[in-house]
Amino acid sequence: MAIAAAPFRFTTLTSTATSRHYLCSSQRLFPSFSFRRPSSHLIVPKCETGKNADDNNRHLSNRKRRFSKKQSSSSLSPRKSNAEKEATAQKCRRSSKDDLHVSRADQRTKGKTECCQPTAYRSPFGLQKKGNKGTAFDAKEEQVEDAGNFQDSPFLNAVVKVYCTHTAPDYSLPWQKQRQFTSTGSAFMIGDGKLLTNAHCVEHDTQVKVKRRGDDTKYVAKVLARGVECDMALLSVESKEFWEGAEPLRFGRLPRLQDPVTVVGYPLGGDTISVTKGVVSRIEVTSYAHGSSDLLGIQIDAAINPGNSGGPAFNDQGECIGVAFQVFRSDEVENIGYVIPTTVVSHFLDDYERNGKYTGFPSLGVLLQKLENPALRECLKVPSNEGVLVRRVEPTSDASNVLKMGDVIVSFDDIRIGCEGTVPFRSSERIAFRYLISQKFSGDVAELGIVRAGEFTKVKAVLNTRVHLVPYHIEGGQPSYLIVAGLVFTPLSEPLIEEECEDHIGLKLLTKARYSLARFRGEQIVILSQVLANEVNIGYEDMSNEQVLKLNGTHIKNIHHLAHLVDSCKDKYLVFEFEDNYLVVLEREAAISASASILKDYGIPSQRSSDLSEPYIDIGGVNCPGEQHEFGDSPVSNSEFGFDGILWV
Template sequence: MSIAVTNCCLSAISSTVKFRCSASSSRRLLATNSSVACVASKAFKHNRKHSKRGSPDDRTNNKDREAVSQKKSAGRAKDERSSPFHADAKSGNAKPFGAQRKDNKSFQFDLKEQPVGAGNLQGAAFLNAVVKVYCTHTAPDYSLPWQKQRQFTSTGSAFMIGNGKLLTNAHCVEYQTQVKVKRRGDDTKYVAKVLARGVDCDIALLAVESEQFWEGAEPLQLGHLPHLQEAVTVVGYPLGGDTISVTKGVVSRIEVTSYAHGSSDLLGIQIDAAINPGNSGGPAFNDRGECIGVAFQVYRSEEAENIGYVIPTTVVTHFLSDYERNQKYTGFPSLGVLLQKLENPALRECLKVPCSQGVLVRRVEPTSDANRVLKEGDVIVSFDNVKVGCEGTVPFRSNERIAFRFLISQKFAGDVAELGIIRNGESMQVQVVLNPRVHLVPYHVDGGQPSYLITAGLVFTPLSEPLIDDECEDSIGLKLLTKARYSSAKFKGEQIVILSQVN
């Protein structure tokens, strides 16, 4: 493919560093897919040779959409070769989203009642809030941007949260042309509308207008962030089954983890309960019947077993609050800097940092607000009066620490953060406006259809990760690929435009 590079003002972007790891392990998105055509869409990468995002795995059998992603350091990666995660599911007193319907009562589980155990789970009322999702996808052809690829179908899970709304995974409804849902024990499919998709957090909000669908429905209540070894039950419709499936396990770990679909780092719950293709978007419950998160991906490796991931209610609540405040999803904010740990005592002495804390600012993105107040060589020692350790961690609950990025993810776009920094040995306080990070080479194309320009038989289109997937990295060229992965936008609206076709 002939390639020419130029910069133009088409959309806002920024850059991240992308790393590769062993192909023997992978993170998979779990939304069961089946094709309606002989050849499935190339844009859903897990079915393709160069898989990078949640997409159909097999065109003749129902399998889950696979996408692989892992983010290291400031870099972000999302292809099956770069991450061992395959995706298929915060804390606070979260409540069902929005006002409840008049004919529906909010589901309140009395903590004094008998816990939901293995013996009485089958008749639990909250299982009826879990529905099966049927989606028809039509992905764009990034190599020929004026065309669409063939349609294919997938199945996943979702659950009711009140006010006529459902929650599922974003990768379950990616490039959707039609979405339908079916309740447990019902044989009727109802049309659902996608209200918002959070690509970075892999959450989508659906709405069903049919009154019949909501008859007798009880929305789920979002619970607290669980503790280690707490029992967890995952409910959904895996492997294309028509009846509900229940698997049990415990909470193994809670930490900032890589989200395969959005190539982002957010809080995640690691569990050992089985999560299979089709469990995508299904809820995970504690032993009191409260929803503690959304099942969304698994870790598959020759060296690990029974590792699944759940999006915690803190992330879900942030997504819902963002939608309520802005009537759309704006995304999780970013500080806009590349950071380095300060574990080396000699480096701390050179930077005149008096104690074992803080992280070094290696690079500031020119398009971020941090570029106004931060400089390379600054040491960030606190974020909103929370001290940052030399390993880039902050206190989390009792006797735990978590990555510094967790504090940033608690903010909303446009919020102001107060940073304590050390510059040339002097301590000072600065304020930074947090906004979502944009990429020089975007990981997802807004609107689902890439832009292009045809002139004199030459086809120009912005470089994006889906286009790199379609064309294969080897054909892109090392120099262009390096610029795409390691460069930052120098001004708002900068893009890398390539000559993709010569007709």
Template sequence: MSVAAANSWFSGLFSSGGATSSHSLSSHRLFCASRRPYLLSASKPSKDVNQNPVKGKPKKLLSKSEKEKEAVLQKFPSISRDGSSLSNADGRSTWNKTGRSQLTSYKSSGLPRKGNKGLLVDSTKQLVETGNLQDAAFLNAVVKVYCTHTAPDYSLPWQKQRQYTSTGSAFMIGQGKLLTNAHCVEHDTQVKVKRRGEDTKYVAKVLARGVECDIALLSVEKEEFWDGAEPLQLGRLPNLQDAVTVVGYPLGGETISVSKGVVSRIEVTSYAHGSSELLGIQIDAAINPGNSGGPAFNDQGECIGVAFQVYRSDDVENIGYVIPTTVVSHFLEDYERNGKYTGFPCLGVLLQKLENPALRACLNVPTNEGVLVRKVEPTSQASSALKEGDVIVSFDNVRVGCEGTVPFRSTERIAFRYLISQKFTGDIADIGIIRGGQFMKVQVVLNPRVHLVPYHIEGGQPSYLIVAGLVFTPLSEPLIEEECEDSIGLKLLAKARYSMAKFKGEQIVVLSQVLANEENIGYEDMSNEQVLKLNGTWIRNIHHLAHLVDSCKDKYLVFEFDDNFLVVLERESALAASTSMLKDYGIPSERSPDLLEPYVDSIVENEGAMDQHQFGDSPVTNSEFGYDGLLWAAWAQSNRTHYCNSTRPIRSPELGLVKAELSLIRPSDEF
């Protein structure tokens, strides 16, 4: 019955011309891919006077370029002399916005040449049709990824959700390593990879996972997996209108897939998985679920990036995104330097553009440049060097424009944060500022941003504490997503969206739910409420709360929530009842393993400073960065649809477990 319902749901989604209904553009937007058959059309071989000269006429002499082309044809016999395939499809069926089937022909792409140093190409050589690259060596470096995921249950943090599987793409980069997207192996319990044309899957290990840049590094220990393998080489950053070829294993079939397009735009882009903003390449080539983690090539056969997400909206078409090689190289160098991924640093300030002449005059800025520091994050190193009201006019001697942009290549400009993303954790930046009309230079140590409400949980399992049936856990974006924004409440949601961490390790601790018992009579209906104090002490994080409970000697445990709401428990009676309650609800432990470690107080500031729970004073959204429709194009055959307070997988006998999720990006002026 569930299969029939799923098939009915899929057919309903693509009915009425295939247009997406308006309600699908909500925060839990739905996107799924339906399998469509390939349109096979065998191309006939063309007659060539050089190959079959007409009887009685002399054979035509070949020029130098024609001789090179003939050599290519001898090396790749499946490519015909008119550029078409002799025995394979020269096109495939795509499903456009109106629901009609259209034939998309593959266009040109570079032809690689083998060498003893990886992938060596010559841009002057004759290009061939993309649809005829089935024998190209660099395609053999692209593998299919099979991942089994077991995600935490953030509403019931002592357990995990039911496992599901997905497929994606990856490619070889040498030294026994593969690159793919971080979201392809998120919450992985098993990762396997399979090479093109083989039927053996090999177990892979995740070495590093970069959430912000959506890149993961894999390794395969079995030596036979690497027999005859030629790793890909990373190419340069492409230019606008450069041809790009996306290779991977998307929905629609089991074999490798190739799609062709051009580079449409290069700018700082919102990354859906990490909710970060890094350099991105926009292309118009088809990127579908399963393409994620696959490489994108230029016409010379060089890898220019990693496919990872698409933009879905009724108002746009064919907008896909590729992680450029500059970001990939930063990730790999970070891993080589530190033996692990440490993240992309940030400056830790909120900025305002200085386009208005009166504003510049008021701040004593003589030229049409610079951006205003309107807030400094307390946890950043910039708090010791920068102040509110400073105007940043240069970063490492690069002038910053009044729109927050800096020169990029020859005739382009790019967002100021691009320069910051080129740095590594612990690097020092020289910043030129105007303070009180006086120019000066300061130095700032760059570190990754401290998120008050994290987008991903380190270690994969959320922390929790149960006291007499009261379930406490830190607020996180996955918890908000599971619980549904409506059940969180506007006030708590505003804190989650706009508050800043005042010190490293600060968390918003919430009472997730109450497990009904005679010890907590009258509190059963409470859920998703922030707890502020225990017996008059401000709570810094979930570990601090556990420490306060363990060290309490008072008769009562008095929990204070927003709006002065109180929960009072008799301490000895509540703690004594916890053991039987855990048994009744089948919970293995009253707290997560990380809370069993001794609590170390890292706060040196006066505790009176904790009595300042400000919120609503951080970044203001700007339509210029309004990427609220980004949807990662991956999790082939593993997309799930999110319902309020639950997650239900939709099954299809043809596609397996399908997950559709829209990741909202919070636009900001954060640097």
């Protein structure tokens, strides 16, 4: 997961260096750096359970009073008078503190989302699975029998506690994994034997268990789908005993400003269920900390703490209007929590229903600039106060076939785009243009109205998931690697940068990671991460984190291509060319002979990761002479408009 030092999305971050986005999960605490991606100005703190319990316990005593103040106003307790409520609210506001947290494991559809049934969840686009028993409950009274007896509300029993054991990859030593640790979070029933929670609650999971309210039995759960971008995960529990008497939650409409909201979950500070209340403060495109993406989000002022992640947020009718997932904390702000709205949740579920797996949110793949300045619009021959300027197009996107630098996009599916990059939203609101793209699915076609050299025309582009040259997350969980005579090669990724620390990566490599675009699908930046000292590689043992560009004169496309070149080489020498014309030459026969002893000396089970044992398929692409990548003038991300008025969509 990436971290951006320059705050591009949240305006509150521009005025303070102490602002942070937190995922309350079981990952490490990462420092910020000036080349961090703008869409992910995030920090993930350690979990308070498992192997990190001792470290976290040192902080618990200092934070306990603050958490207890927030929880006291929202736990299951008798109704209070207005005066008592106001006094408690003021007390909570005084106790709010700094630093943005995304509640982690202990830690993006217009209109109405359809309701769930007891034994079946309905896809928001009308798809429905039938269950074996139970009947649909449509009346709000069946969800909330008595507003005054909140503790006995049936929907509370649909919220469960999640226990996860994580085993994360060791990106510096890619043939092994790190020591396991545990964490807790929240989830809720949606029927058909399925639960919803946050993706960060079950990241790198080796075992997931869930426990119902008032029960002392933990049941094994299986992760069916994990949506990193939207921070959602779908779980299943096969045990029939777990589902006895269960009433899945109903999804409600997107709320309005100042609508009451109740967050339910199992946060830090106790083992029983916790309830916190607040109102909807804002609805806009928001940075998602875990996915380093921008999707629709609901900002609320109810307390969200570590462990609340994956828990539902309810409206006054007992309908689920979103999923708690992160909070923003700073010395200058108070009570800013975030909920994933049902529009994003329904997109995730419908994606899974359509494809049998999560495929992701699509991207247009263009870098845009606002057109607020009248002289700029006149120069570009834009007749009205609308549109955004295309500054750059990603080579891997379908938009590169129909859009050019200098085009002005004035409409998306006949919806007019304002000069600030916003479109109409509901009755009297406007929202970021990216919201329209997030409503599409991978493979959908969008019709763009553009102004080119003063002429208006319409073009069509296929929307696909974005290709990241340096990925935020590793598909499959384990990184690829190749060891040649003790030289360890691996693709550059954000987790590797975070684990190695940016000071060890080097400024030039960091610049490529932050500012370069993939020229074709499947392209990777392959680096020599370290050299395992041996007689065969004498003189090279101090090399680390250097990009390899060629092998025997052939440009390297990705790690699999490098393995193929090594295997098919018949020359006497293996000549690796790195940045700044640095050469590493190995005698091929000697390198092959030394491999077995090197693996034995360092306790490495295999010379390469299992994915590199598959036959290599040429992915195409171009072999460019000279510099491998052209640098852009802005960080590559899904960030909202930033300081210089740019937007990747």
